Amino acid sequence: MDEHRYQEWLTLWESSDTLYWVPCNDDDIDPRRQVSIIYDDHDRLVQRVERLLSGTVLALQPGRQELWAGQALHRLRMRDGTHRILSKKVLLNNSDQEIPLVQFLI
Amino acid sequence: MATEMRPPLIDYSALVSGARVHGSLYRDEQVYQRELDQIWHKVWLYLCHESELPNPGDFLRRQMGAQPVLVVRGDDNAIRVFFNRCRHRGNLLCNREHGNADSFRCPYHAWTYAKDGALLEPTFEEGYDNNLSRADFGLTPVPRQDTYRGLVFASLSPTGPGLRQHLGQVTEFIDLFMDVSPTGEIDLNSGVQKLRYRGNWKLLPENSLEGDYHGPFIHRFAFEMHSRRSGLNMSSLYENQVPDVIRSLPGGHMVEDYRGASMTPPKRAMTPARKAYLDALEARYGKEKAQQLTSTIPPLVFVFPNLIYIMTHIRRFQPINVGETYVYYHPVLLKGAPEEINAARLREHEFGFGPAGFISPDDIEIMERNQIGVQARGNDWQHIARGLHRVRQMPGGGTAGYTMDENHLRGMWQHYARVMSGESDGNAR
Numbered sequence: 016m017d018e019h020r021y022q023e024w025l026t027l028w029e030s031s032d033t034l035y036w037v038p039c040n041d042d043d044i045d046p047r048r049q050v051s052i053i054y055d056d057h058d059r060l061v062q063r064v065e066r067l068l069s070g071t072v073l074a075l076q077p078g079r080q081e082l083w084a085g086q087a088l089h090r091l092r093m094r095d096g097t098h099r100i101l102s103k104k105v106l107l108n109n110s111d112q113e114i115p116l117v118q119f120l121i
Numbered sequence: 122m123a124t125e126m127r128p129p130l131i132d133y134s135a136l137v138s139g140a141r142v143h144g145s146l147y148r149d150e151q152v153y154q155r156e157l158d159q160i161w162h163k164v165w166l167y168l169c170h171e172s173e174l175p176n177p178g179d180f181l182r183r184q185m186g187a188q189p190v191l192v193v194r195g196d197d198n199a200i201r202v203f204f205n206r207c208r209h210r211g212n213l214l215c216n217r218e219h220g221n222a223d224s225f226r227c228p229y230h231a232w233t234y235a236k237d238g239a240l241l242e243p244t245f246e247e248g249y250d251n252n253l254s255r256a257d258f259g260l261t262p263v264p265r266q267d268t269y270r271g272l273v274f275a276s277l278s279p280t281g282p283g284l285r286q287h288l289g290q291v292t293e294f295i296d297l298f299m300d301v302s303p304t305g306e307i308d309l310n311s312g313v314q315k316l317r318y319r320g321n322w323k324l325l326p327e328n329s330l331e332g333d334y335h336g337p338f339i340h341r342f343a344f345e346m347h348s349r350r351s352g353l354n355m356s357s358l359y360e361n362q363v364p365d366v367i368r369s370l371p372g373g374h375m376v377e378d379y380r381g382a383s384m385t386p387p388k389r390a391m392t393p394a395r396k397a398y399l400d401a402l403e404a405r406y407g408k409e410k411a412q413q414l415t416s417t418i419p420p421l422v423f424v425f426p427n428l429i430y431i432m433t434h435i436r437r438f439q440p441i442n443v444g445e446t447y448v449y450y451h452p453v454l455l456k457g458a459p460e461e462i463n464a465a466r467l468r469e470h471e472f473g474f475g476p477a478g479f480i481s482p483d484d485i486e487i488m489e490r491n492q493i494g495v496q497a498r499g500n501d502w503q504h505i506a507r508g509l510h511r512v513r514q515m516p517g518g519g520t521a522g523y524t525m526d527e528n529h530l531r532g533m534w535q536h537y538a539r540v541m542s543g544e545s546d547g548n549a550r
Contacts, residue, residue, distance in 0.1 A: 050470060115479070
């Protein structure tokens with residue numbers, strides 16, 4: 016992640032039933048009724064990586080160094096002897112404040 | 122004899138002239154102060170929707186220009202807007218952004234107020250020789266407040282046109298996006314994405330109602346993705362420029378009105394939930410209107426100066442200083458629609474909008490670059506003449522143009538110039 020090797024990072028994930036989640040306003044919200052900053056199933060996550068690597072994202076031409084504070088919670092599943100990421104939930108310290116745009120994976 | 126030093130008066134009718142807008146309007150501190158006086162502290166501002174305060178005691182903090190206010194639902198169910206200022210020595214009465222409270226206690230010396238603003242308790246009353254008249258020290262309500270379809274507006278000016286007069290023709294378009302709810306009511310109780318950008322507040326309304334123009338350029342990935350999925354040929358957007366889509370309305374409002382356009386909303390799977398939703402719409406409106414509502418893209422709406430409606434959400438924004446703005450994305454859910462429909466609306470909103478969407482961040486980035494660009498003083502004029510040769514003056518006032526025309530910007534800026542120069546009291550005309 017630190018080296019922006021996003022395609023490789025994607026291969027660490029399960030290929031379905033996955034969730035990449037950055038809640039908004041509070042750490043524990045009901046995503047069926049409350050909006051999130053990011054709530055990606057597998058397809059959306061793949062698209063997100065594709066977008067970041069497409070070269071068309073204005074905010075990455077070039078990107079700015081930014082610091083974000085928070086906690087990342089991973090759930091893993093064992094498959095064929097290796098661990099795969101089933102879900103990643105990022106609890107951003109600033110999820111209830113006015114933040115700049117988020118253009119990288121966190 | 123002392124001479125009072127004043128900054129030279131600015132002639133706003135010279136800075137907004139025909140199809141040109143001067144760059145100083147985005148960067149000048151004196152202009153910003155005048156905007157506070159003439160716009161943010163006078164004109165009707167959108168604060169919140171009633172659904173954000175469902176229960177008595179629910180409260181929200183909001184800003185009206187530089188002035189903090191507190192919106193509270195009382196025990197009588199009425200929503201009141203107060204200055205968020207303790208009557209004792211002016212402390213910020215309520216620091217929390219939102220919540221539910223039985224009363225409001227100032228953190229400084231514990232003066233306590235009821236939900237309807239009455240002063241309950243000034244602490245150590247004997248210090249006033251028991252002479253403090255509580256009735257004189259209740260929370261100060263803002264001069265005017267009013268509501269349209271549950272949207273709560275307030276004005277810091279005690280005089281001027283009423284809310285309906287200010288809204289004028291834009292109510293027709295507010296109705297269109299509200300009516301897609303089977304009960305005719307939206308629900309804004311699903312959280313809010315909060316974002317800030319380093320740019321002047323006026324860049325946002327300029328950016329928000331022209332997705333068909335800048336979209337394929339700055340949102341290239343999202344547009345190509347949509348094109349692949351829907352089979353829509355992007356170049357057809359340019360070939361099929363549609364008249365009467367881009368509208369300016371009296372009062373500085375702007376609309377993208379898709380009712381005459383050939384573009385249709387994305388096809389959706391006919392799940393049981395969707396069928397129930399469509400049946401509910403038909404039950405409320407009859408077959409014909411229900412058909413119209415679901416076969417056209419709802420309008421994009423800008424209500425001068427601080428409210429935008431786009432597809433999935435209401436966007437509220439406020440200036441922090443001349444080069445910084447806060448933006449709030451409130452997803453719009455529909456009362457009376459099945460939970461599955463509303464959950465899908467949330468997912469759809471998250472795809473495009475907010476700090477990590479596939480669309481909003483490009484708008485934010487382009488506005489930040491715009492703020493840098495207008496610092497350059499050479500040829501210090503924005504050129505907003507697109508479609509000038511084919512603009513249609515509408516019978517009720519306002520103008521209509523083709524997709525990608527800039528008549529809506531000319532309308533907004535002309536209204537802005539009148540309000541800033543004091544010629545207009547903000548009246549929609």
